[in-house]
Amino acid sequence: MSFSSALQSLRKEAKVTQEELAQNLGVSAQAVSKWENGSFPEGDLIPRIADYFHVSIDYLYGRAGKETGIEQQVVSALNALWESYRQSGADMDAANKAYIEKIYDIMWAFQISAWIETSDYYPRPEGTDENSRMASVYANNYGYSYMSPNRNKDFYLFLKEPENKEGFGGLLRQSDDVRNFFRFLSDKTNMELLGYLYCLKYGEYVRRETLIKALGVSGDQIDKSLEYLMSLEEGHGNHPIQSVSVVNDEGKAETAYGMNMNMGGLLFGLLEIADTYVHAPCGFKLQIMNRCKEWVER
Structure with a gap:
């Protein structure tokens, strides 16, 4: 394959226009067009073209197969x-x-x-029993990963540090919405309500009266909790909880509630991480701490 053919093929595979490639390389679109029709770029541009398309220089000249990233x-x-x-x-x-x-x-x-x-x-590695609490941790100045390989407690967390000035510290200064959510989770009845709602399958809904009977709490408390859950991300239409209107035995319309299945993993991931933070691992299978700076700037 010639250089011109390789360049044109790579550009089309990447769905990049001649103008876009030219802008990235600091040349004109006419120059890119000439390259694809038989001419060659300046020598110092060759490595930049190879890096842009994640291939070797030899591949551009047809002397090697395409390396897969x-x-x-x-x-x-x-x-x-x-x-x-x-x-x-x-x-x-x-x-x-x-x-x-x-x-x-x-x-x-x-x-x-x-x-x-x-x-x-x-x-x-796998934990020998449910009480075995081992973990793997890697951290540097730009991110953090944590892996729990324990039986019935398998999860992987990856965090890339925010590039703004506050970094991870900004997470400690979250909005009132976040603090209110943690306050909601601290109530045992609210956790039982979430547990009941997440027992529902996709497309299943439950009436208010059923929730009151199942949880053994007052209607006012159920109404308050449901109202809060329905207020999350209000206006965006992607609530953690969903509602539909149904007709009861008396021919009157009432609201039934179900869960947004797309959001369930976030809740259970949060609870898994919280449990791990409170009940820290007793040892590490792999621990690499390359973080040289503090987690939060003073």
Whole structure:
């Protein structure tokens, strides 16, 4: 493949116009057009073009195959997993479970690769019992990752430090909305209400009277809690809780409530992290602390 063909092919694959590529390289669109029609750029532009398209210089000149970045390797591996289950005729539930397990293995690979002496992948450790609280931690000045490989407590947390001046410190100065939510969660009845609502499947709804009877609390308390949940992100239409109008036995319309399934993972992730913070791990399978600065600026 010639340089002009390689350049044109890479640009079209990336869905980049000649003008956009030219702007990134600091040249004119006419120059890019000439390159794609047989001419060559200045020598100092060649490495920049290769870096822009994430390929080697040899690939641009047709002397090597295209190197696949790790991002594409991950996508290809997961696509192959789906395809293997599709061809085998396995049920979707088995495929979904295998997908989650593979994602978790990939997260573990990212975690152990932070240790410079790790050259080969090895399986993540598993807790011997539910009381085994081990963890893996990596931190530097730009982010933080935490992985819990314990039985019935598997989760992975990745945080990239905000690039604003406050960094992580800004999270400690959240709005009243966030503080009000933690206050809501501190009430046992509200937690029981969330537990009942999250027992509902997609498309299922429950009436107010059913909630009052099931939880054994007053209608005023249920109304107050439901009103608060319905107020979250008001105006955006993506509430954690959803409502529909139904007709009761008396022919009157009343409201029934269900959960936004897209938001459930955020709540349970928050609770998982909170439990881990309160009940800290008793040891670390891998601990790399490359953070040289404080978490919050004075």
